[in-house]
Amino acid sequence: EASINIREAEERKEEFLNTFSEEISKILGKRKARSVIDQMRKHYSLSTTEHHGPITHPNSLNSVLLTAIPFLTDTEREKPGNVIVLSCANISFDNPRFPRGHLFTGEKNITNQLVLFSRNARPCPVVYFPPYDKESITSALLRNDSWLKEGSVNEGVHELVSKVLKNIYSKSKAFKFDNFSDQVSYTNFLLWQEIFSNKNQKNAPDLIYIEQEKIVIKLLKDYHLNKKTIVNSFLFDPNYHILIEKYFNNIQGAFSLKEKYGSFLFWALPKGKKYRIQLWRKEGRLVSEDGLYQVRLTPKAIRKAIENKELIPSTLLSFVMLAFYYGLNLRGGFDQTNYLTQMKDAFILMNKKLKNTLEIENMLDVPTDGLSLIRPILAFLESKEGIKIPATGLDFYLYSNENTLKIITEIAKKVTFEEAIYRALPSLYRAYCPQEYQQEELLAITEEEIDELTGLKNKVTSFAKLG
Numbered sequence: 432e433a434s435i436n437i438r439e440a441e442e443r444k445e446e447f448l449n450t451f452s453e454e455i456s457k458i459l460g461k462r463k464a465r466s467v468i469d470q471m472r473k474h475y476s477l478s479t480t481e482h483h484g485p486i487t488h489p490n491s492l493n494s495v496l497l498t499a500i501p502f503l504t505d506t507e508r509e510k511p512g513n514v515i516v517l518s519c520a521n522i523s524f525d526n527p528r529f530p531r532g533h534l535f536t537g538e539k540n541i542t543n544q545l546v547l548f549s550r551n552a553r554p555c556p557v558v559y560f561p562p563y564d565k566e567s568i569t570s571a572l573l574r575n576d577s578w579l580k581e582g583s584v585n586e587g588v589h590e591l592v593s594k595v596l597k598n599i600y601s602k603s604k605a606f607k608f609d610n611f612s613d614q615v616s617y618t619n620f621l622l623w624q625e626i627f628s629n630k631n632q633k634n635a636p637d638l639i640y641i642e643q644e645k646i647v648i649k650l651l652k653d654y655h656l657n658k659k660t661i662v663n664s665f666l667f668d669p670n671y672h673i674l675i676e677k678y679f680n681n682i683q684g685a686f687s688l689k690e691k692y693g694s695f696l697f698w699a700l701p702k703g704k705k706y707r708i709q710l711w712r713k714e715g716r717l718v719s720e721d722g723l724y725q726v727r728l729t730p731k732a733i734r735k736a737i738e739n740k741e742l743i744p745s746t747l748l749s750f751v752m753l754a755f756y757y758g759l760n761l762r763g764g765f766d767q768t769n770y771l772t773q774m775k776d777a778f779i780l781m782n783k784k785l786k787n788t789l790e791i792e793n794m795l796d797v798p799t800d801g802l803s804l805i806r807p808i809l810a811f812l813e814s815k816e817g818i819k820i821p822a823t824g825l826d827f828y829l830y831s832n833e834n835t836l837k838i839i840t841e842i843a844k845k846v847t848f849e850e851a852i853y854r855a856l857p858s859l860y861r862a863y864c865p866q867e868y869q870q871e872e873l874l875a876i877t878e879e880e881i882d883e884l885t886g887l888k889n890k891v892t893s894f895a896k897l898g
Contacts, residue, residue: 476760483520484530489821762801813893
């Protein structure tokens with residue numbers, strides 16, 4: 432039985448790797464896909480920390496840079512490695528990570544918004560969204576010109592922003608994709624290469640940024656909708672549905688039957704609607720709260736709805752597949768380490784009830800506590816007034832110099848994990864301590880004060896000064 436278990440796990444791994452390879456090949460080419468899969472055969476691990484969009488928010492830059500550090504410091508490496516991200520596109524365009532475009536720091540420390548889509552896109556989910564077009568780039572270039580006239584950016588920054596728009600976002604291949612998600616994967620890859628190309632950094636890894644939902648949907652269609660797997664039972668067996676509602680209820684990323692957060696298995700995006708809507712199980716169907724959208728829980732109906740781009744896999748369904756069925760080591764933020772662990776416990780309880788011994792054995796060793804530090808610790812700009820400003824992805828391109836990589840690698844060597852957590856405490860306190868228990872004196876503590884008290888002020892230095 433142990434040998435059968437090992438063989439089954441390897442077959443599943445091959446399913447995932449083949450699917451992942453196909454998607455990477457479509458966007459970045461077969462050669463890059465081979466490089467990624469070769470790396471994943473040695474280290475079956477990737478990040479699910481990020482939200483899908485241009486690599487812009489300081490939190491996103493920090494977690495990606497932290498993953499890149501081992502590659503940057505490995506002088507013996509013969510081939511470039513890859514920072515591999517399965518990012519979540521089941522977010523709206525008004526997400527704080529700003530998937531509508533790029534953020535960057537201009538004159539007087541003002542954050543400029545270089546957008547690819549108008550504000551009308553804000554309620555829409557990123558998943559399935561149409562691509563930006565040449566008109567979008569023209570508008571962004573005009574916006575950049577107006578910043579120069581207003582004095583919001585200087586001539587050097589203006590020139591570099593125009594270069595990014597013309598040389599990366601206006602590549603002919605970028606306009607051939609039929610969705611924004613693939614454009615993001617392609618342009619993030621190119622921008623990351625551009626960041627390191629003029630720094631003589633031979634060991635810089637490539638950035639592989641692929642939409643999570645796209646992979647899950649392809650795996651569903653190819654291996655689970657019409658084949659007897661536990662994922663198939665998870666989707667279509669009423670006996671499983673009863674246990675899903677029992678064991679996964681009130682877990683973040685899953686759903687709450689009472690509080691009405693989350694969604695059961697999928698979210699819906701009905702034709703002509705901007706907002707995604709919740710679905711609940713009712714009499715063998717997935718039904719919206721108002722009853723206007725319904726889909727039968729059958730392989731044929733679910734396949735048709737997926738192909739019509741009406742269904743979006745929930746976080747629960749995605750992680751049951753990626754972590755518990757395919758056995759991936761997923762790294763995520765603080766929330767993920769909690770809810771993925773809770774999901775694993777619930778999955779084990781459900782399978783014990785169903786006497787699925789083999790499934791429990793397959794996923795017992797799957798880690799759920801892989802933490803990716805998202806609070807900025809590596810990349811900072813320094814204002815004329817001496818204030819540290821967390822750098823965005825575009826800042827990292829605009830203001831980097833010949834010393835930048837040396838500075839961030841030195842920070843990574845000096846700062847301990849404990850110190851990094853200390854620095855994140857103000858944001859963690861606001862995010863996780865219930866508002867009624869928050870204390871004014873604790874809310875007043877800043878990251879800068881923590882830097883002073885812990886000595887991080889002397890370890891965390893800026894890679895560039897403004898002005």
